[in-house]
Amino acid sequence: MRICETIDDMRAASRVARREGRPLGFVPTMGALHEGHLSLVRAAKARSHVVAASIFVNPLQFGPTEDLAKYPRSFERDVALLEKEAVGILFAPAPEEMYPAGATTYVSVEGLSEKLCGKSRPGHFRGVTTVVAKLFHIVEPDLAFFGQKDAAQATIIRRMVRDLNLPIEIFVCPIVREPDGLAMSSRNAYLNPEERKSALVLNRSLTQVKNRFDQGEREAAALIESAKKVLAQEPSVRLDYFEIVDPATLDSVQELTRGALVAVAAFVGNTRLIDNTLLGA
DSSP: OEEEOSHHHHHHHHHHHTGGGOOEEEEEEOSOOOHHHHHHHHHHHHHOSEEEEEEOOOGGGSOTTSSTTTSOOOHHHHHHHHHHTTOOEEEOOOHHHHSOTTOOOOOOOTTTTTSTHHHHSTTHHHHHHHHHHHHHHHHOOSEEEEEGGGHHHHHHHHHHHHHTTOOOEEEEEOOOBOTTSOBOOGGGGGOOHHHHHHTHHHHHHHHHHHHHHHTTOOBHHHHHHHHHHHHTTOTTEEEEEEEEEOTTTOOBOSBOOTTOEEEEEEEETTEEEEEEEETTO
8 A cells, every 4th residue: 555645645646546537436534444334435445446535634524622632633543444445545644735824715615514513513514624635635546435424424525515616526435334333433433432422312213213204204393303302311512413414405495305314413421422323225
């Protein structure tokens, strides 16, 4: 696996990988890799001649009181996992490589970036779209792979790619869960054993909504109320939001149809976790 730490080196590797029109697949990550990330790598391998991944803890998407400094970092372990999956190129730049001194240019998808996590994490999605746009510009992939766990992020990136006419096909891959149902996340490493047990309530709340939807309930307010009752069973879990939205616009829906996105964010101790499900999927 070729490890590139500079933009020039990454661009050179990309040119070689894409020679003769061979498709290049790309999996952007912030490291601390788990099976969810590796499922994206495997999806990329199935559709690409060469797979590139990135590891970059993007400071632009963290708020001033968030966990940038303590975000899990395990570079050597991550490299070993990617090599085992036969990833061809790893782009691992330093922050100063990605953001020149005095940089003041951002990419923002207005109308979407203020919804769901964007409401409680102002500026978060602007940071995401700025870094993803830069990564796309540097890596020049034909295909890019993201996880459904970050459903709002995936919607926003799709819109950015469409609006900016970027020649990249976006794939969104299913959530990967632990055997007990907890959605895999690098931030799960923050949880102590008691918090880890409490965190399961997020998936239980989503399952409650799915079950009631399958039984015929179509009123979003009733479904949300039933989910909140499940979440209230874990007093140590503090709800950020529980919403049912159109997955293409992230607008709240009142009368549900198949394909609605049910999304939850909550604090388990000091750790903010997210999860979601698509109704009827």
